[in-house]
C-alpha cells in the first residue's frame with residue numbers, strides 16, 4: 073500500500089490576511105492566494121494550511137469564528153474557496169483548513185441566542201455561563217485568560233461566561249451533545265468540499281469543569297475527556313480516505329502528548345518543543361531524540377516546525393543572545409544580530425527539512441523575513457497587546473504582509489497593508505530573491521525539491537561527529553550535518569554536497585552552517 077501522503081509532507085502555512093491582497097483593500101484574500109498558487113507550486117510544497125477563513129469580527133485574527141460553514145466576506149466567498157481547493161488539487165497541492173472547537177465568536181448565532189435566552193436556558197448550556205460568586209457576585213472562579221486578565225466576563229443579567237482567550241471568544245461547553253454534533257457536522261461539511269486535512273486549534277483545552285473541586289490536575293488543559301472527542305472526529309475523518317487531523321497540542325509532558333496520537337485519535341500534532349528550542353546542540357539533540365522516542369512506538373510521524381503566526385520569526389530569534397521561544401516572554405526588542413540570525417535560520421531550515429516526518433513552513437520564512445518590532449502602538453491589532461495592559465506587544469510582528477516585488481511598500485502585495493511593512497524589505501521580495509542562487513528563497517526551493525525525493529517520513533541514524541555537531545543519515549543515504557559550534561568541523565566522507573546553507577571550503581563546515589551530503 074502506498075504510504076499516506078501527509079506522513080512526510082512539506083506543508084506551507086498561509087496566513088491569508090497577510091499573504092496577497094487580490095482586491096486592493098489592504099487585506100489578503102482568496103483571490104490573492106489563487107493568483108499565487110504557481111509560486112507555491114514552484115516552491116515545492118505538498119499542502120497549504122490556511123488559518124481560519126470563516127466570517128469573523130477579527131478580534132483574534134479569525135480565531136473568533138462567527139459561522140463555521142461559510143467564508144469571511146473580506147477573504148471571498150464559499151464558491152471561491154471551492155475553486156481554490158480545485159485549483160490547488162490541479163497543481164497537486166492539498167488544502168488543510170483550521171477548525172476552532174474550543175471557542176466561537178461572541179457574534180456567532182449560538183452565542184447571541186444564549187445572551188437573549190437568559191439564565192437557565194438550553195442555549196446557555198452550549199457555553200459556560202455561571203452566576204457570580206455568592207459572596208460578592210464576582211467571577212465564578214479565579215481563572216485567568218491566556219491573553220491576560222480574567223477568563224470570565226459578566227453579561228447584563230448578572231451571569232458570567234468563560235473565555236480562555238479574549239472576551240470576544242466565548243468557550244464552548246463540550247459536555248453539551250449539541251456542541252459535539254455541531255462539530256462533527258462542520259467536519260463533514262468541509263471534508264465533503266474536498267479539504268485534505270484539518271488543523272485543530274487549542275486542541276488540548278476543550279474539556280473543563282469550572283465547578284470542580286481542585287483535583288491536582290490542570291482545570292482545563294489536557295483533561296482525559298478530550299480524547300473521546302478526537303476518537304469521534306477520527307471516526308468521521310476515516311470515512312474520507314487520505315484525509316488527516318493535526319492538533320495544536322502545547323504540552324510539556326511527552327507521554328501526555330503522545331496520547332493524542334494514538335491510532336484512533338489524531339494523525340499528527342505540531343512539535344512545539346522543537347519550535348521553542350534554543351539554538352544549542354545538546355538541547356536540539358534532546359528534543360529530536362525525545363520526539364522520535366515519543367512518536368516511533370505509536371507509529372505517528374513527527375512534525376518539525378520553526379515558526380508560525382504566533383511566534384517570533386526565526387531570523388530574529390536566532391540572532392538574539394537568548395534563542396529560545398517562550399509565549400510568556402517574547403523578548404520584544406532584545407538585540408538581534410541579523411547576519412547571525414539569517415545564518416542560523418538557513419541551517420535550521422536544512423535541519424528541519426532533513427528530519428523524519430512532516431515539516432511546516434510559515435509564509436515568509438522562505439524569504440527570511442525578520443520579526444517587525446517597530447509597529448507603532450496605535451496600529452497593533454493583536455488582543456494580547458490590550459489584554460496584557462500594554463506590556464506584551466503580541467504577535468503582529470510576524471504577521472506583516474508579504475513583500476512580493478518592487479522596492480517600496482506595499483511591495484506588490486496589493487492595497488495599503490493592514491500592518492505597515494518596513495521600508496527596507498526591497499531586497500527580501502520574491503522578485504529580488506528569485507535571480508539570486510544564494511537567496512533564502514532559492515535555498516528553500518532547492519531543499520524542498522531534494523526533500524521530496526530523498527527525505528520525509530522514515531528513520532535516522534546519528535553519526536558521532538562531536539558534541540557541537542548534529543549529524544545523521546536518512547534512509548535514502550542522504551546525510552545532514554549541522555555545525556552549532558564555534559569552530560569549523562571536518563565533513564564526513566561523501567561523494568557530493570547536495571546543498572549547503574552557507575559556503576563550505578576545503579571540506580570544512582563553518583560555524584552555524586548545515587550541509588546535505590550524498
Ligand code: NOJ
Nearest residue numbers: 132135172237273274382
Ligand atoms: C492558537 C492560534 O494559533 C492563535 O493564533 C489563537 O490566538 C489561539 N489559538 C486562540 O484561538
